[in-house]
Amino acid sequence: LTGTDAAPSLSTSILLPHIEVNTGFVELGHTDTSIALVSPNEAAAVTVQLFGLDGISRGSVSVSVPAFGSVTSKVSDLFNAVLPNNGQGGKGFDGYIRLTSDKGIAAWTRLETPLARAVLRGQPIAEIVSTTRAVIPHFVFGPAYGSTINLVNPTSAPVELEMSALDDRGNTIDTVQFRLLAGEARRSSVGEFFKAIIM
Numbered sequence: 001l002t003g004t005d006a007a008p009s010l011s012t013s014i015l016l017p018h019i020e021v022n023t024g025f026v027e028l029g030h031t032d033t034s035i036a037l038v039s040p041n042e043a044a045a046v047t048v049q050l051f052g053l054d055g056i057s058r059g060s061v062s063v064s065v066p067a068f069g070s071v072t073s074k075v076s077d078l079f080n081a082v083l084p085n086n087g088q089g090g091k092g093f094d095g096y097i098r099l100t101s102d103k104g105i106a107a108w109t110r111l112e113t114p115l116a117r118a119v120l121r122g123q124p125i126a127e128i129v130s131t132t133r134a135v136i137p138h139f140v141f142g143p144a145y146g147s148t149i150n151l152v153n154p155t156s157a158p159v160e161l162e163m164s165a166l167d168d169r170g171n172t173i174d175t176v177q178f179r180l181l182a183g184e185a186r187r188s189s190v191g192e193f194f195k196a197i198i199m
Contacts, residue, residue: 010104024090
């Protein structure tokens with residue numbers, strides 16, 4: 001289990017950028033995401049809106065969080081009626097969630113597979129700042145391990161991106177250019193983003 005960041009502040013608008021579901025008879029591929037909503041003050045009414053990687057809304061549900069309390073729910077349960085069947089007796093989905101609340105809350109996701117668990121803090125929309133340059137300081141790529149890059153365009157306008165993978169000496173391995181439409185996301189392994197990486 002990886003560690004996670006504490007929430008430095010509360011927000012009424014939060015992005016949960018990595019939601020993944022793959023349930024049913026998938027054994028080692030079984031994946032589900034839980035969301036945890038915390039209201040350290042007053043009771044909160046939260047709208048949970050699910051989006052696919054294409055930026056299209058798949059549905060929304062309302063969740064009540066008690067005063068000084070928390071609620072934890074699996075995405076596969078909350079959105080069971082709208083998640084597509086995966087052909088293996090379960091549901092399959094990749095996307096993200098936007099939370100809107102009438103009171104300030106904090107939120108996390110817990111992504112669980114049979115081999116790993118990761119806890120990620122939700123990002124308040126106010127914390128997401130526009131930048132022309134960002135650095136991902138570390139990635140791994142190999143037959144038994146790998147890194148995933150998760151990009152979400154939370155704005156109402158398209159974004160043009162150029163991404164470069166560099167080795168530990170600062171030499172460019174590969175550069176890719178692509179566009180993310182408003183609300184669109186892209187999630188792939190490093191090897192899928194950068195075809196020039198040699199194993």
